[in-house]
Amino acid sequence: MAKSGVMLVKNNSPETANKKKKYYRKNVEFFKLIEKIKLWPSRTGMLHGIKSIKITGEIAEIITHCDEKFIVWNSRTSRAARWLRNKWCVCACKKCKIPTWKIEKYTSTMMTQKWGSNL
Numbered sequence: 660m661a662k663s664g665v666m667l668v669k670n671n672s673p674e675t676a677n678k679k680k681k682y683y684r685k686n687v688e689f690f691k692l693i694e695k696i697k698l699w700p701s702r703t704g705m706l707h708g709i710k711s712i713k714i715t716g717e718i719a720e721i722i723t724h725c726d727e728k729f730i731v732w733n734s735r736t737s738r739a740a741r742w743l744r745n746k747w748c749v750c751a752c753k754k755c756k757i758p759t760w761k762i763e764k765y766t767s768t769m770m771t772q773k774w775g776s777n778l
């Protein structure tokens with residue numbers, strides 16, 4: 660029984676891989692999404708409002724409303740992307756004064772977009 664189960668997985672995997680490839684998003688697109696939603700999660704799990712974002716290749720320089728600066732590399736992007744994907748209930752930065760509608764918009768954006776393949 661276990662053997663047939665393995666075979667099933669094997670048979671399905673090429674198809675699954677192809678489907679995943681379709682939805683693959685590059686990190687640059689992640690930056691663009693960050694640029695769009697204008698929200699950034701810090702390492703402590705605080706959600707900041709982005710004042711400005713400068714994308715240079717695979718590096719993004721983010722300045723938040725509370726004047727914190729984040730240099731985002733690929734590895735950190737993964738962390739942030741995972742964070743954004745997994746933590747729906749957020750602790751918003753008080754200094755940044757993120758409006759509620761923005762957080763709601765972020766939540767719905769994250770819910771509708773499948774991010775798993777990006778990681």
Ligand SMILES: [Zn+2]
Pocket residue numbers: 706707708723724725727752753754755
């Ligand atoms: Zn902040």
